Amino acid sequence: MAGPLLEARGIVKSYGHVEALRGADLALPPGEVVALIGDNGAGKSTLAKILSGVEPPDDGEILLDGRPMAFSSAEDARAAGIETVYQDLALCADLTPAANFFLGRELLKPGLLGRLGLLDDAAMRERARQACERLGVELKSQDAPVSTLSGGQRQGVAVARAVTWARRVVFMDEPTAALGVVQTRRVLDLIRGVRDSGVSVLLISHNMQDVKAVSDRVEVLRLGRRVARFDTAQVSMEELVGAMTGARG
Structure with a gap:
């Protein structure tokens, strides 16, 4: 695997007494789609918010091209070439x-x-x-x-x-949620097009079929930590679910 374009090391984030991330790691190679999966509460969206500058980490390190970065806002992340497609799309309906x-x-x-x-x-x-x-x-x-x-x-x-x-990375948070079959297929084609344009994609999704269809690699969060990494072409649906739930053998 090529050296990571974007990397998170030991990210910690708490909200009061709730530990959302407990030393989470993530590596996003250049020109690939990496799926970030995990059960509800695993910390996926929190990690994405930190990497996109929306939330500050309590501890840990973010690296871009191997260089430490400190994003104090989403504007800082955008200036570094990182854009986000939020689950609610963040579009102005009347425009x-x-x-x-x-x-x-x-x-x-x-x-x-x-x-x-x-x-x-x-x-x-x-x-x-x-x-x-x-x-x-x-x-x-x-x-x-x-x-x-x-x-x-x-x-x-x-x-x-x-x-x-985006010059470097696009984050996509549940991009096919609530879409029909035809619309979902079109969005997955869009994700492939983004990757083929040279921009790396971090895909956050609960839909394992989408993950298998479009990602190059999969990283699994459970209870605020990365617990597994897979090459998508070589992992089964059962292994992905087992890693998410902690039931893998």
Whole structure:
């Protein structure tokens, strides 16, 4: 395995008397999809929040390209090339896909109009269209608010937005939750497209079929610690479930 692009070592996080992470480790190689699995309460989302700058760790170390990093905010992680697709997608329902793409990163018109604060709506719409096209995200209209899109299309907008800005890593938290069969297949194709574009993916999922279908490696958390690592092609569903529950032989 290549040296990790992003690595967590001995991450500890408590909320009052509740220990969410008890020395958790994780390694994300470059250009791969790594699935992070575990039962409810294993610490998956907490670890992802720490790696994406949303939460500070109580102890432990985060390394990017082998260099220690200290993310004090999500903006710090984004500046390092790390983007997140949250389970609730974090899209503004009343805005168009392009407006969601560039929320907080709006493009201004060139010249005097830009200095006066006028937005370059045409440029943002075209760049959003190109990003969706690269990943095979089909939208009925770039001018319709995302509230009018299907669940799979909204997921596609969130993924394409993350990939547009991510230079190194995309975290995806339960990206197929509540989606139908066809929409799930499209999202899994999006994840493969992200990996093929050279961006590493950390996939948090309870769906073992999705994990087997799209990941290169699997890391298992249980009770706040990493308890197993697998090459996806060489592990069975029974072994994954056994590692999650502590029942593996």
